[in-house]
Amino acid sequence: MKELSLNVLDIAQNSVKAEADLIRICIEETEESLTFSITDNGYGMTPEVLARVETPFYTTRTTRKVGLGIPLLKLAAEQTGGDVTITSRHRDAFPDSHGTKVVARFYKTHIDFTPLGDIVSTLTTLIQGSPSIDFEFSHVTPDTEVRLDTRELRQVLGEEIPLNEAEIIRWIADYLKEQYENKKI
Amino acid sequence: MKSLAELAAIREKMKDKVVLREGTTNTRIVVGMATCGIAAGARPVLNAFVEGVDKEGLNDSVTVTQTGCIGICQYEPVVEIFQPGKEKVTYVKMTVEKAEKVLKEHIKGGKVVEEYTIASAKKA
Numbered sequence: 561m562k563e564l565s566l567n568v569l570d571i572a573q574n575s576v577k578a579e580a581d582l583i584r585i586c587i588e589e590t591e592e593s594l595t596f597s598i599t600d601n602g603y604g605m606t607p608e609v610l611a612r613v614e615t616p617f618y619t620t621r622t623t624r625k626v627g628l629g630i631p632l633l634k635l636a637a638e639q640t641g642g643d644v645t646i647t648s649r650h651r652d653a654f655p656d657s658h659g660t661k662v663v664a665r666f667y668k669t670h671i672d673f674t675p676l677g678d679i680v681s682t683l684t685t686l687i688q689g690s691p692s693i694d695f696e697f698s699h700v701t702p703d704t705e706v707r708l709d710t711r712e713l714r715q716v717l718g719e720e721i722p723l724n725e726a727e728i729i730r731w732i733a734d735y736l737k738e739q740y741e742n743k744k745i
Numbered sequence: 746m747k748s749l750a751e752l753a754a755i756r757e758k759m760k761d762k763v764v765l766r767e768g769t770t771n772t773r774i775v776v777g778m779a780t781c782g783i784a785a786g787a788r789p790v791l792n793a794f795v796e797g798v799d800k801e802g803l804n805d806s807v808t809v810t811q812t813g814c815i816g817i818c819q820y821e822p823v824v825e826i827f828q829p830g831k832e833k834v835t836y837v838k839m840t841v842e843k844a845e846k847v848l849k850e851h852i853k854g855g856k857v858v859e860e861y862t863i864a865s866a867k868k869a
């Protein structure tokens with residue numbers, strides 16, 4: 561992927577597919593590292609599926625048809641000296657607390673680090689595609705702090721205006737961009 | 746600064762419009778947003794359609810939606826156009842520029858941009 565924000569979009573699409581109704585995306589940066597986590601309350605993975613997903617890229621590719629999303633994320637993280645950790649609880653075993661958390665850590669100083677890129681576009685794409693799912697977003701760096709919680713927006717908008725109305729999507733993009741421009745003192 | 750109060754104002758302005766719009770759309774633009782699509786550049790293509798439809802004032806008749814893998818990864822980004830009474834049109838290897846042209850010539854003008862369709866791609 562050209563930008564890490566595209567990996568974020570792709571991994572969050574797994575949460576959408578898993579029928580989550582709340583997806584949290586947290587990005588934390590220091591001078592040296594970038595860590596993002598995507599947590600959902602979707603149906604989760606059984607231990608068997610999780611084990612299969614955890615096997616490295618090159619083996620999974622030849623043994624069976626599995627997806628590309630997680631292997632690509634692992635590759636991107638590992639080539640910077642970072643890693644990916646996935647924890648998941650399947651709804652069969654955890655009917656009241658199922659869901660999945662994917663944490664990816666990258667080292668920014670490594671030559672193979674891919675920049676985050678257009679994360680605002682990733683968020684508006686997710687909201688546009690899944691207007692009834694709630695997204696909680698935070699991105700904290702040494703000099704910025706950006707947050708969005710679609711539950712707050714929904715409270716203001718009420719039932720009749722879906723979040724994927726063009727005007728709302730535009731407002732969300734501007735709202736995020738403004739926060740990025742507003743540096744911490 | 747953007748505030749939630751501003752969002753409340755937008756809500757008041759939009760309330761009636763959204764209710765009126767229900768059931769009036771007739772063109773569906775569907776963008777493939779699985780891993781292969783995203784890696785090939787589907788995100789900016791989707792946004793070009795969302796913004797273009799809005800800019801051209803077509804929100805009442807056109808919806809833009811996302812779908813998973815359409816199964817033709819080598820042709821991503823893939824965009825399908827559904828219109829009532831017409832056959833589905835599949836555009837392949839889409840870019841922002843191509844999206845703008847499809848919007849203008851096909852969605853607004855009613856003329857399929859043959860050169861971007863999967864049929865042309867297979868001939869080439």
Ligand SMILES: Nc1ncnc2c1ncn2[C@@H]1O[C@H](COP(=O)(O)OP(=O)(O)OP(=O)(O)O)[C@@H](O)[C@H]1O
Pocket residue numbers: 570574575578600602603604605609613626627628629630631660779780781814
């Ligand atoms: N958040 C999640 N909740 C439940 N299952 C998940 C989640 N993320 C991944 N999985 C499981 O792991 C598998 C592999 O995910 P991965 O993203 O690598 O591929 P994919 O989504 O199947 O296909 P692709 O990403 O290539 O379009 C998924 O098919 C799914 O079974």
Ligand SMILES: [Mg+2]
Pocket residue numbers: 570571573574627628629630780
């Ligand atoms: Mg995936």
